Amino acid sequence: MIKSFQLLIVLVILLLVTIGCVKQTVIDQITIPIVAGLDKGPGSTTRLTISSPYFKGKDAIKNFESTAFSRTTQNARDSLQNEQELPIMLGKLSVVLIGQELAKNGLDLVLDPPLRDPRISNRMYLAVVDGRAQQLLEKNYTNRMEKGRYIAQQISSNIKEGHLPRTSLHLFESAWLGQGHDPYLPLLKAEEAKIEIAGLALFADDKFVGSLNSEEMKFFRLLVENTDNSTFEIPLNNDAYVSVQNNHSGYHYTVSNNSGIPEFKIRIRINGTITESTTSTTTDLFKHNVEAAFSKMIVQTSEKLIQKFQQLGIDPLGLGELSRSRTRHWDESKWREQYPTVKVNVDAKVKITETGSIK
Incomplete structure (x- = not known):
């Protein structure tokens, strides 16, 4: 009985030591972007824009945007990290917006990092922007909600209300890499004080080649869901x-x-x-x-x-x-x-x- 009790004490001590060794992250000491934008940059480069929240008061939320460009999005992220006083953590990334010009050139290379990174959920939303993703992210739409969450909820609610077909990084990858199927994504447009889901972006393999308007999109959903x-x-x-x-x-x-x-x-x-x-x-x-x-x-x-x-x-x-x-x-x-x-x-x-x- 005494030996069993001593063994239990040893196990508890080992457990506490193990927990103490786990790397802990304090929320106030990291940068957590919820949404990121990708655009075609100068020459063969890609421009990465991240939007991260900070809290000004009890109910006021602001976003700050940072942008960098490089031949690889990973290197662009490293450039952004050099400008930040806090480490950038991508585990909460919910939406990636892709500028129209970049989407026309193909998403093969720009989707390589999120598809490889185990920290990024395959349920993350992708969307094409009518214009540049950076410009859409730099607009202010609400002070009550973080910008990435605002965009993610807009996509989610339009799926639930029956306007937008189901979409995610996983579904795009499955249609893109599978035989006999081409993918599609939501098409977003920036208005004066809001973001509008203008329709559906259509792809040939990984290249944006056309679109459906919002009314056509509702009939399209009848054909696929x-x-x-x-x-x-x-x-x-x-x-x-x-x-x-x-x-x-x-x-x-x-x-x-x-x-x-x-x-x-x-x-x-x-x-x-x-x-x-x-x-x-x-x-x-x-x-x-x-x-x-x-x-x-x-x-x-x-x-x-x-x-x-x-x-x-x-x-x-x-x-x-x-x-x-x-x-x-x-x-x-x-x-x-x-x-x-x-x-x-x-x-x-x-x-x-x-x-x-x-x-």
């Missing part, structure tokens, strides 16, 4: 309009091969609620007309988006990935030749489950 949010404005005859809330939507892809040429069918199903109407009619015929008009709108918009993707030579829907999973001895080079002319048929069916109540 099951959703239960977002509102659509539907034009009817006689200059009437209704707003339909998407209560739940689902999609399903099928592929058939005729003589070695794949043909795709995309089926979209939506249950929705009429939340607003410029006409007071609520008959069954009116509901049927809304269902038909919305279904037609989904088909027409989706087909236009697919034609745009084929013209750009990009595959954000992952049709190639589906074809590869259903085809023996799938040849990527042959698929790229076929893709601009493959047939993709869209079938949409909308069911209005609620029309609201008029008091």
Whole structure:
């Protein structure tokens, strides 16, 4: 019994010594950037901008921005560290913004550091800036919230509200490096006193080649995710309009091969609620007309988006990935030749489950 007690005391002492050896970091003695920006710099260099918070009082938060450029982002970070009196810690980095010019040149090299660094979460958000990331970060949007958290929450809330498809460093990497799939990212734009999610940036491999506006983005999400949010404005005859809330939507892809040429069918199903109407009619015929008009709108918009993707030579829907999973001895080079002319048929069916109540 005594020996067991002595052994317990020794173990406790060893545990306390071990804890004392762990490197501890005091929050007031480090620089913690939540958001960073990357832009094309002079020549072959990349400009890195970090935005770090500091607290001026109980409820006042300010950010200070630091910028440096180098041929590698790691060296640019070292240059920023030389200007800081406190060590820069990247463990809380939540958003990386990429300037449009840099995105057009390709993200292969600039994404190499975050993909290698185990301290950076693969759930981190990436976004393309319409313009330069540095200019967006240097604007002031709020004094109540740290700037990086403000941008991250804006992206997160737009995903939850059904406007923006799910996005992260991991999802971008998966689509970029996988066969038969091209990635996409949120496209941000700086306004006078706010940041706007202007649409979706489209990529061919790692290069930014085109975009969708905010309205096209909502229809695009119907093609790639099951959703239960977002509102659509539907034009009817006689200059009437209704707003339909998407209560739940689902999609399903099928592929058939005729003589070695794949043909795709995309089926979209939506249950929705009429939340607003410029006409007071609520008959069954009116509901049927809304269902038909919305279904037609989904088909027409989706087909236009697919034609745009084929013209750009990009595959954000992952049709190639589906074809590869259903085809023996799938040849990527042959698929790229076929893709601009493959047939993709869209079938949409909308069911209005609620029309609201008029008091």
